[in-house]
Amino acid sequence: MLEIRSIKKVFEAGSINEKIAINNLSLTLEEGEFVTIIGDNGAGKSTLLNCIAGEYIVDEGRILLDGIDITYMPEYKSSQYIGRVFQDPLKGTAYDMTIAENLAIAYAKDKPKNLQPGIRKSDIKMFREKLSLIQLGLEDRLNQKVSLISGGQSLAMTLLMDTIVKPKLLLLDEHIAALDPKIAKKVLQLTGEIVEKEKITTMMITHNMKVALEYGSRTIMMHEGQIILDIKGEEREEMTVESLINLFGKKAKHDLENDRILLSR
Amino acid sequence: MNIYTLQSALELGIIYSLLALGSFISYRTLNFPDLTVEGSYTLGAAVSVMVTLAGYPYLSLLAAFVAGAVAGSITALLSTRLKIQPLLAGILLMLGLYSINLKVMGNRANVNLINHRNIYSIFEGTIVEGFQTLITASLVLAVVLIILYFFLKTRLGFVLRATGDNHVMVRALGTNTDFTILLGLSLSNGLVALCGAMIAHEQLFADIGMGIGMVVIGLASVIIGEVLFGTNTLLRRMIAVILGAIVYRLIITIVLEFGMPATDLKLISAIIVAVALSMPVIKEKMELAGRKKANLRGGRSNAGN
Ligand SMILES: Nc1ncnc2c1ncn2[C@@H]1O[C@H](COP(=O)(O)OP(=O)(O)OP(=O)(O)O)[C@@H](O)[C@H]1O
Ligand SMILES: [Mg+2]
Numbered sequence: 001m002l003e004i005r006s007i008k009k010v011f012e013a014g015s016i017n018e019k020i021a022i023n024n025l026s027l028t029l030e031e032g033e034f035v036t037i038i039g040d041n042g043a044g045k046s047t048l049l050n051c052i053a054g055e056y057i058v059d060e061g062r063i064l065l066d067g068i069d070i071t072y073m074p075e076y077k078s079s080q081y082i083g084r085v086f087q088d089p090l091k092g093t094a095y096d097m098t099i100a101e102n103l104a105i106a107y108a109k110d111k112p113k114n115l116q117p118g119i120r121k122s123d124i125k126m127f128r129e130k131l132s133l134i135q136l137g138l139e140d141r142l143n144q145k146v147s148l149i150s151g152g153q154s155l156a157m158t159l160l161m162d163t164i165v166k167p168k169l170l171l172l173d174e175h176i177a178a179l180d181p182k183i184a185k186k187v188l189q190l191t192g193e194i195v196e197k198e199k200i201t202t203m204m205i206t207h208n209m210k211v212a213l214e215y216g217s218r219t220i221m222m223h224e225g226q227i228i229l230d231i232k233g234e235e236r237e238e239m240t241v242e243s244l245i246n247l248f249g250k251k252a253k254h255d256l257e258n259d260r261i262l263l264s265r
Numbered sequence: 266m267n268i269y270t271l272q273s274a275l276e277l278g279i280i281y282s283l284l285a286l287g288s289f290i291s292y293r294t295l296n297f298p299d300l301t302v303e304g305s306y307t308l309g310a311a312v313s314v315m316v317t318l319a320g321y322p323y324l325s326l327l328a329a330f331v332a333g334a335v336a337g338s339i340t341a342l343l344s345t346r347l348k349i350q351p352l353l354a355g356i357l358l359m360l361g362l363y364s365i366n367l368k369v370m371g372n373r374a375n376v377n378l379i380n381h382r383n384i385y386s387i388f389e390g391t392i393v394e395g396f397q398t399l400i401t402a403s404l405v406l407a408v409v410l411i412i413l414y415f416f417l418k419t420r421l422g423f424v425l426r427a428t429g430d431n432h433v434m435v436r437a438l439g440t441n442t443d444f445t446i447l448l449g450l451s452l453s454n455g456l457v458a459l460c461g462a463m464i465a466h467e468q469l470f471a472d473i474g475m476g477i478g479m480v481v482i483g484l485a486s487v488i489i490g491e492v493l494f495g496t497n498t499l500l501r502r503m504i505a506v507i508l509g510a511i512v513y514r515l516i517i518t519i520v521l522e523f524g525m526p527a528t529d530l531k532l533i534s535a536i537i538v539a540v541a542l543s544m545p546v547i548k549e550k551m552e553l554a555g556r557k558k559a560n561l562r563g564g565r566s567n568a569g570n
Contacts, residue, residue, distance in 0.1 A: 053437075076436040084437050092437075094430035097423070105427055108420045109439045115416070118423040161438070 001201050002029040002052070002169055007061030009047055009225075021047040022058070023225035029169075032199040036212040038244075039222030040252070045205045048222070049171045052203075054078040066168050080110060083162030083200075085155070085175040092158030095147040099138055099157065102146055103127045106161035130160055134190055152183030156190055163194050170195065172204040188215070209241045219244075223252050272399065274518040278511030279402040280463045281482065283409060285490070285510040286503065287456035288483030294417075295449040296429035300355030300480055301340045302457050304362025305333040307476035309458025310465035311369040314376050317466070322384050326405075326462055333458020336362060337450035345443035359476075366473055377470040384466045398467055405463065406507070409456065414500060425449050426499075457483070478531050481538050486510035488541040513537070 009022040021044045029035060037045050050056045052063055054075040063071045070078045086092055093102050104119045104127075124142065131139035134156045138149065146154055155175065162170060172191065176184040192215055195202045206212050212219050219236055221229035221244075228251040231239060284306065291299040309329035316325035336358055343354035370376045388397035416422045427435050428445040435442050457479070465471040490509020496502045520533055 074441070076439060076441040079437050080439045086433075091431065091433050094427035094434060096430045097426060101423055102427075104420075105423050105435075106438055108423070111420070113421045113424050113440055115419045115421060118418050118420050 001031045001066060003064040005062045007051060007058040009051055009056060009058050020225055025226055027227060029201055032201055033218055034195055034202045034216035035218045035220060036216045037203060037205045037220050037222060038209060038212045043222040044225040045222050046173050049173050053082055053084055053171060081168040083167035083170045085158050085162055085172050087174045087177050089151040089155040093146045093154050096145060098143050098145055100127055100142040103161060106164050109165045134160060152179045152187060155179060156187050159191060163198060166198050166200060170200045170202040174205050209244050213239055221248060270518055274514045276398045276402055278514035279406050280460060280467060281514060282406060282507040282510035283456050283460035284479060284483045285486035285506045286413060287453040289487050289506045290449055290453040292484060292487060294426045294429045295446055297351050299450060300352060301336055301358040301454055302480045302483060303476040304359040305336040305454040305458045306461035306479045307366045308336055308362055309333050309461030310471035310475060311366045313462030314378055314465050314471040315369060317378060317381060317383060322382055326459060329458045329462035330455040334451035334455035337454030338447050341447040341450040345446050370471060374473040375470060379469050410503060414503060417499060478534055481534050485534060485538045485541060486513045489513055492544055
């Protein structure tokens with residue numbers, strides 16, 4: 001489904017601020033796999049998703065989605081196949097347009113942008129049904145501007161917008177981090193439900209180890225631009241938050257020691 | 266102020282609402298501060314006057330629109346493809362168009378239409394002759410409003426409107442924003458040029474300097490309209506912008522009636538826009554002051570919390 005072959009991404013190459021954000025990383029996802037991604041700050045998690053989405057272009061390596069090479073595909077093209085939810089709810093919606101109009105734009109994602117009416121009567125019914133699934137009462141507010149709804153509501157809406165046309169791949173970058181705990185939990189549950197029901201191949205970054213183990217079918221841990229842990233199946237089921245933290249400490253320390261060896265040479 | 270000055274203000278207001286709708290597209294729906302307007306307005310007038318002199322007054326409106334659209338698309342390309350800042354891209358076009366406009370007018374700074382058929386002459390000799398400008402301008406405006414409104418309600422129109430709100434989202438949902446900006450700026454400058462053309466027919470000449478201050482007039486109309494008449498729905502907002510242009514014209518007419526010299530007009534325009542733009546901040550400050558006062562009067566301050 002998704003095949004990432006030894007990609008590398010360096011920021012500000014050649015300057016004193018040079019930063020290798022992704023270092024020779026490879027990863028293969030199966031159809032319908034739901035991967036949670038954890039790792040310390042600056043590990044390269046967001047950069048990885050940005051490279052896949054085409055927002056950044058990798059310096060080395062290849063990215064294939066369903067057999068299509070998307071390595072150099074501009075974002076607006078690869079986004080035909082990829083759905084993204086950002087942490088900032090404002091990033092996912094057009095605030096000065098109505099809820100219905102926002103959904104309509106999402107629904108027209110894989111259709112030509114021509115002079116057909118933006119919203120049809122039949123669309124309205126479908127939007128209403130979809131909105132009633134997220135249980136935030138938005139189905140009765142179709143003609144209100146998005147600027148009038150809360151951050152949590154618009155994030156839930158973004159999730160809906162990104163899956164209303166089933167994407168080949170869904171990328172979630174700490175999408176619930178800015179919400180208050182109650183809404184965050186709800187949006188997370190919603191995420192799980194939608195992904196499961198539609199069987200969408202998904203990558204979700206989270207800082208919450210519990211969430212990382214609870215959701216999805218596979219967990220990877222990143223550190224300094226590489227994947228240092230990749231668990232699924234039984235191994236993952238037996239994993240607890242404590243053992244995950246321990247494992248992370250060990251792995252990360254191991255790297256540190258390697259660094260020391262390099263430096264002392 | 267007599268009925269004739271009032272009628273003339275209304276006529277000009279209706280024509281200038283095309284400029285206002287153009288500004289609305291660039292400034293509001295694309296969130297693109299576009300200075301091309303100063304050049305494309307004059308370009309529209311120049312092209313239209315020349316085509317009219319050749320004997321095609323109605324075709325000249327179409328020619329003006331197309332010329333303006335081309336100018337707008339160049340600004341869009343400079344900004345999206347070559348990453349030149351929007352303001353600077355507009356200034357470059359404004360500068361370049363000055364020379365082009367002179368060329369269009371055959372290296373003259375001023376070309377007149379006196380004794381030629383213009384778009385308003387259609388009603389000459391009929392019973393409504395006294396209202397020919399009003400009627401023609403209203404017809405054009407109505408056609409533009411209807412087409413524009415329905416266009417902004419299509420799939421293409423939706424992504425155009427979303428571009429100014431959130432270009433990240435538009436790209437994330439599979440549309441190239443370089444294209445929507447190109448489309449929007451073409452449309453916007455096309456309308457501005459159409460406005461310039463219709464003004465030229467009204468005043469019976471095109472002048473190389475007639476575009477000066479048009480950015481500000483366009484913005485003023487948009488802001489005045491939105492503040493006075495609301496922005497709830499798209500249609501309401503578009504009508505508000507049109508009414509804004511008319512109100513702006515009325516204000517100018519009244520100011521002139523009070524004996525203000527016409528040369529001070531640009532200063533007045535600048536002040537109106539500065540005031541209109543700062544409205545939200547002023548409102549907020551006043552509300553804050555009101556709350557502070559109420560709070561202090563309430564006795565206990567919230568400093569401890
Ligand atoms: N646009 C950029 N320009 C320069 N450096 C960047 C850029 N984006 C990311 N980086 C650097 O690349 C490294 C990886 O950043 P990234 O945002 O991918 O980390 P992350 O794993 O998402 O961290 P966090 O958990 O804090 O979100 C960091 O050192 C960061 O400073
Ligand atoms: Mg990040």
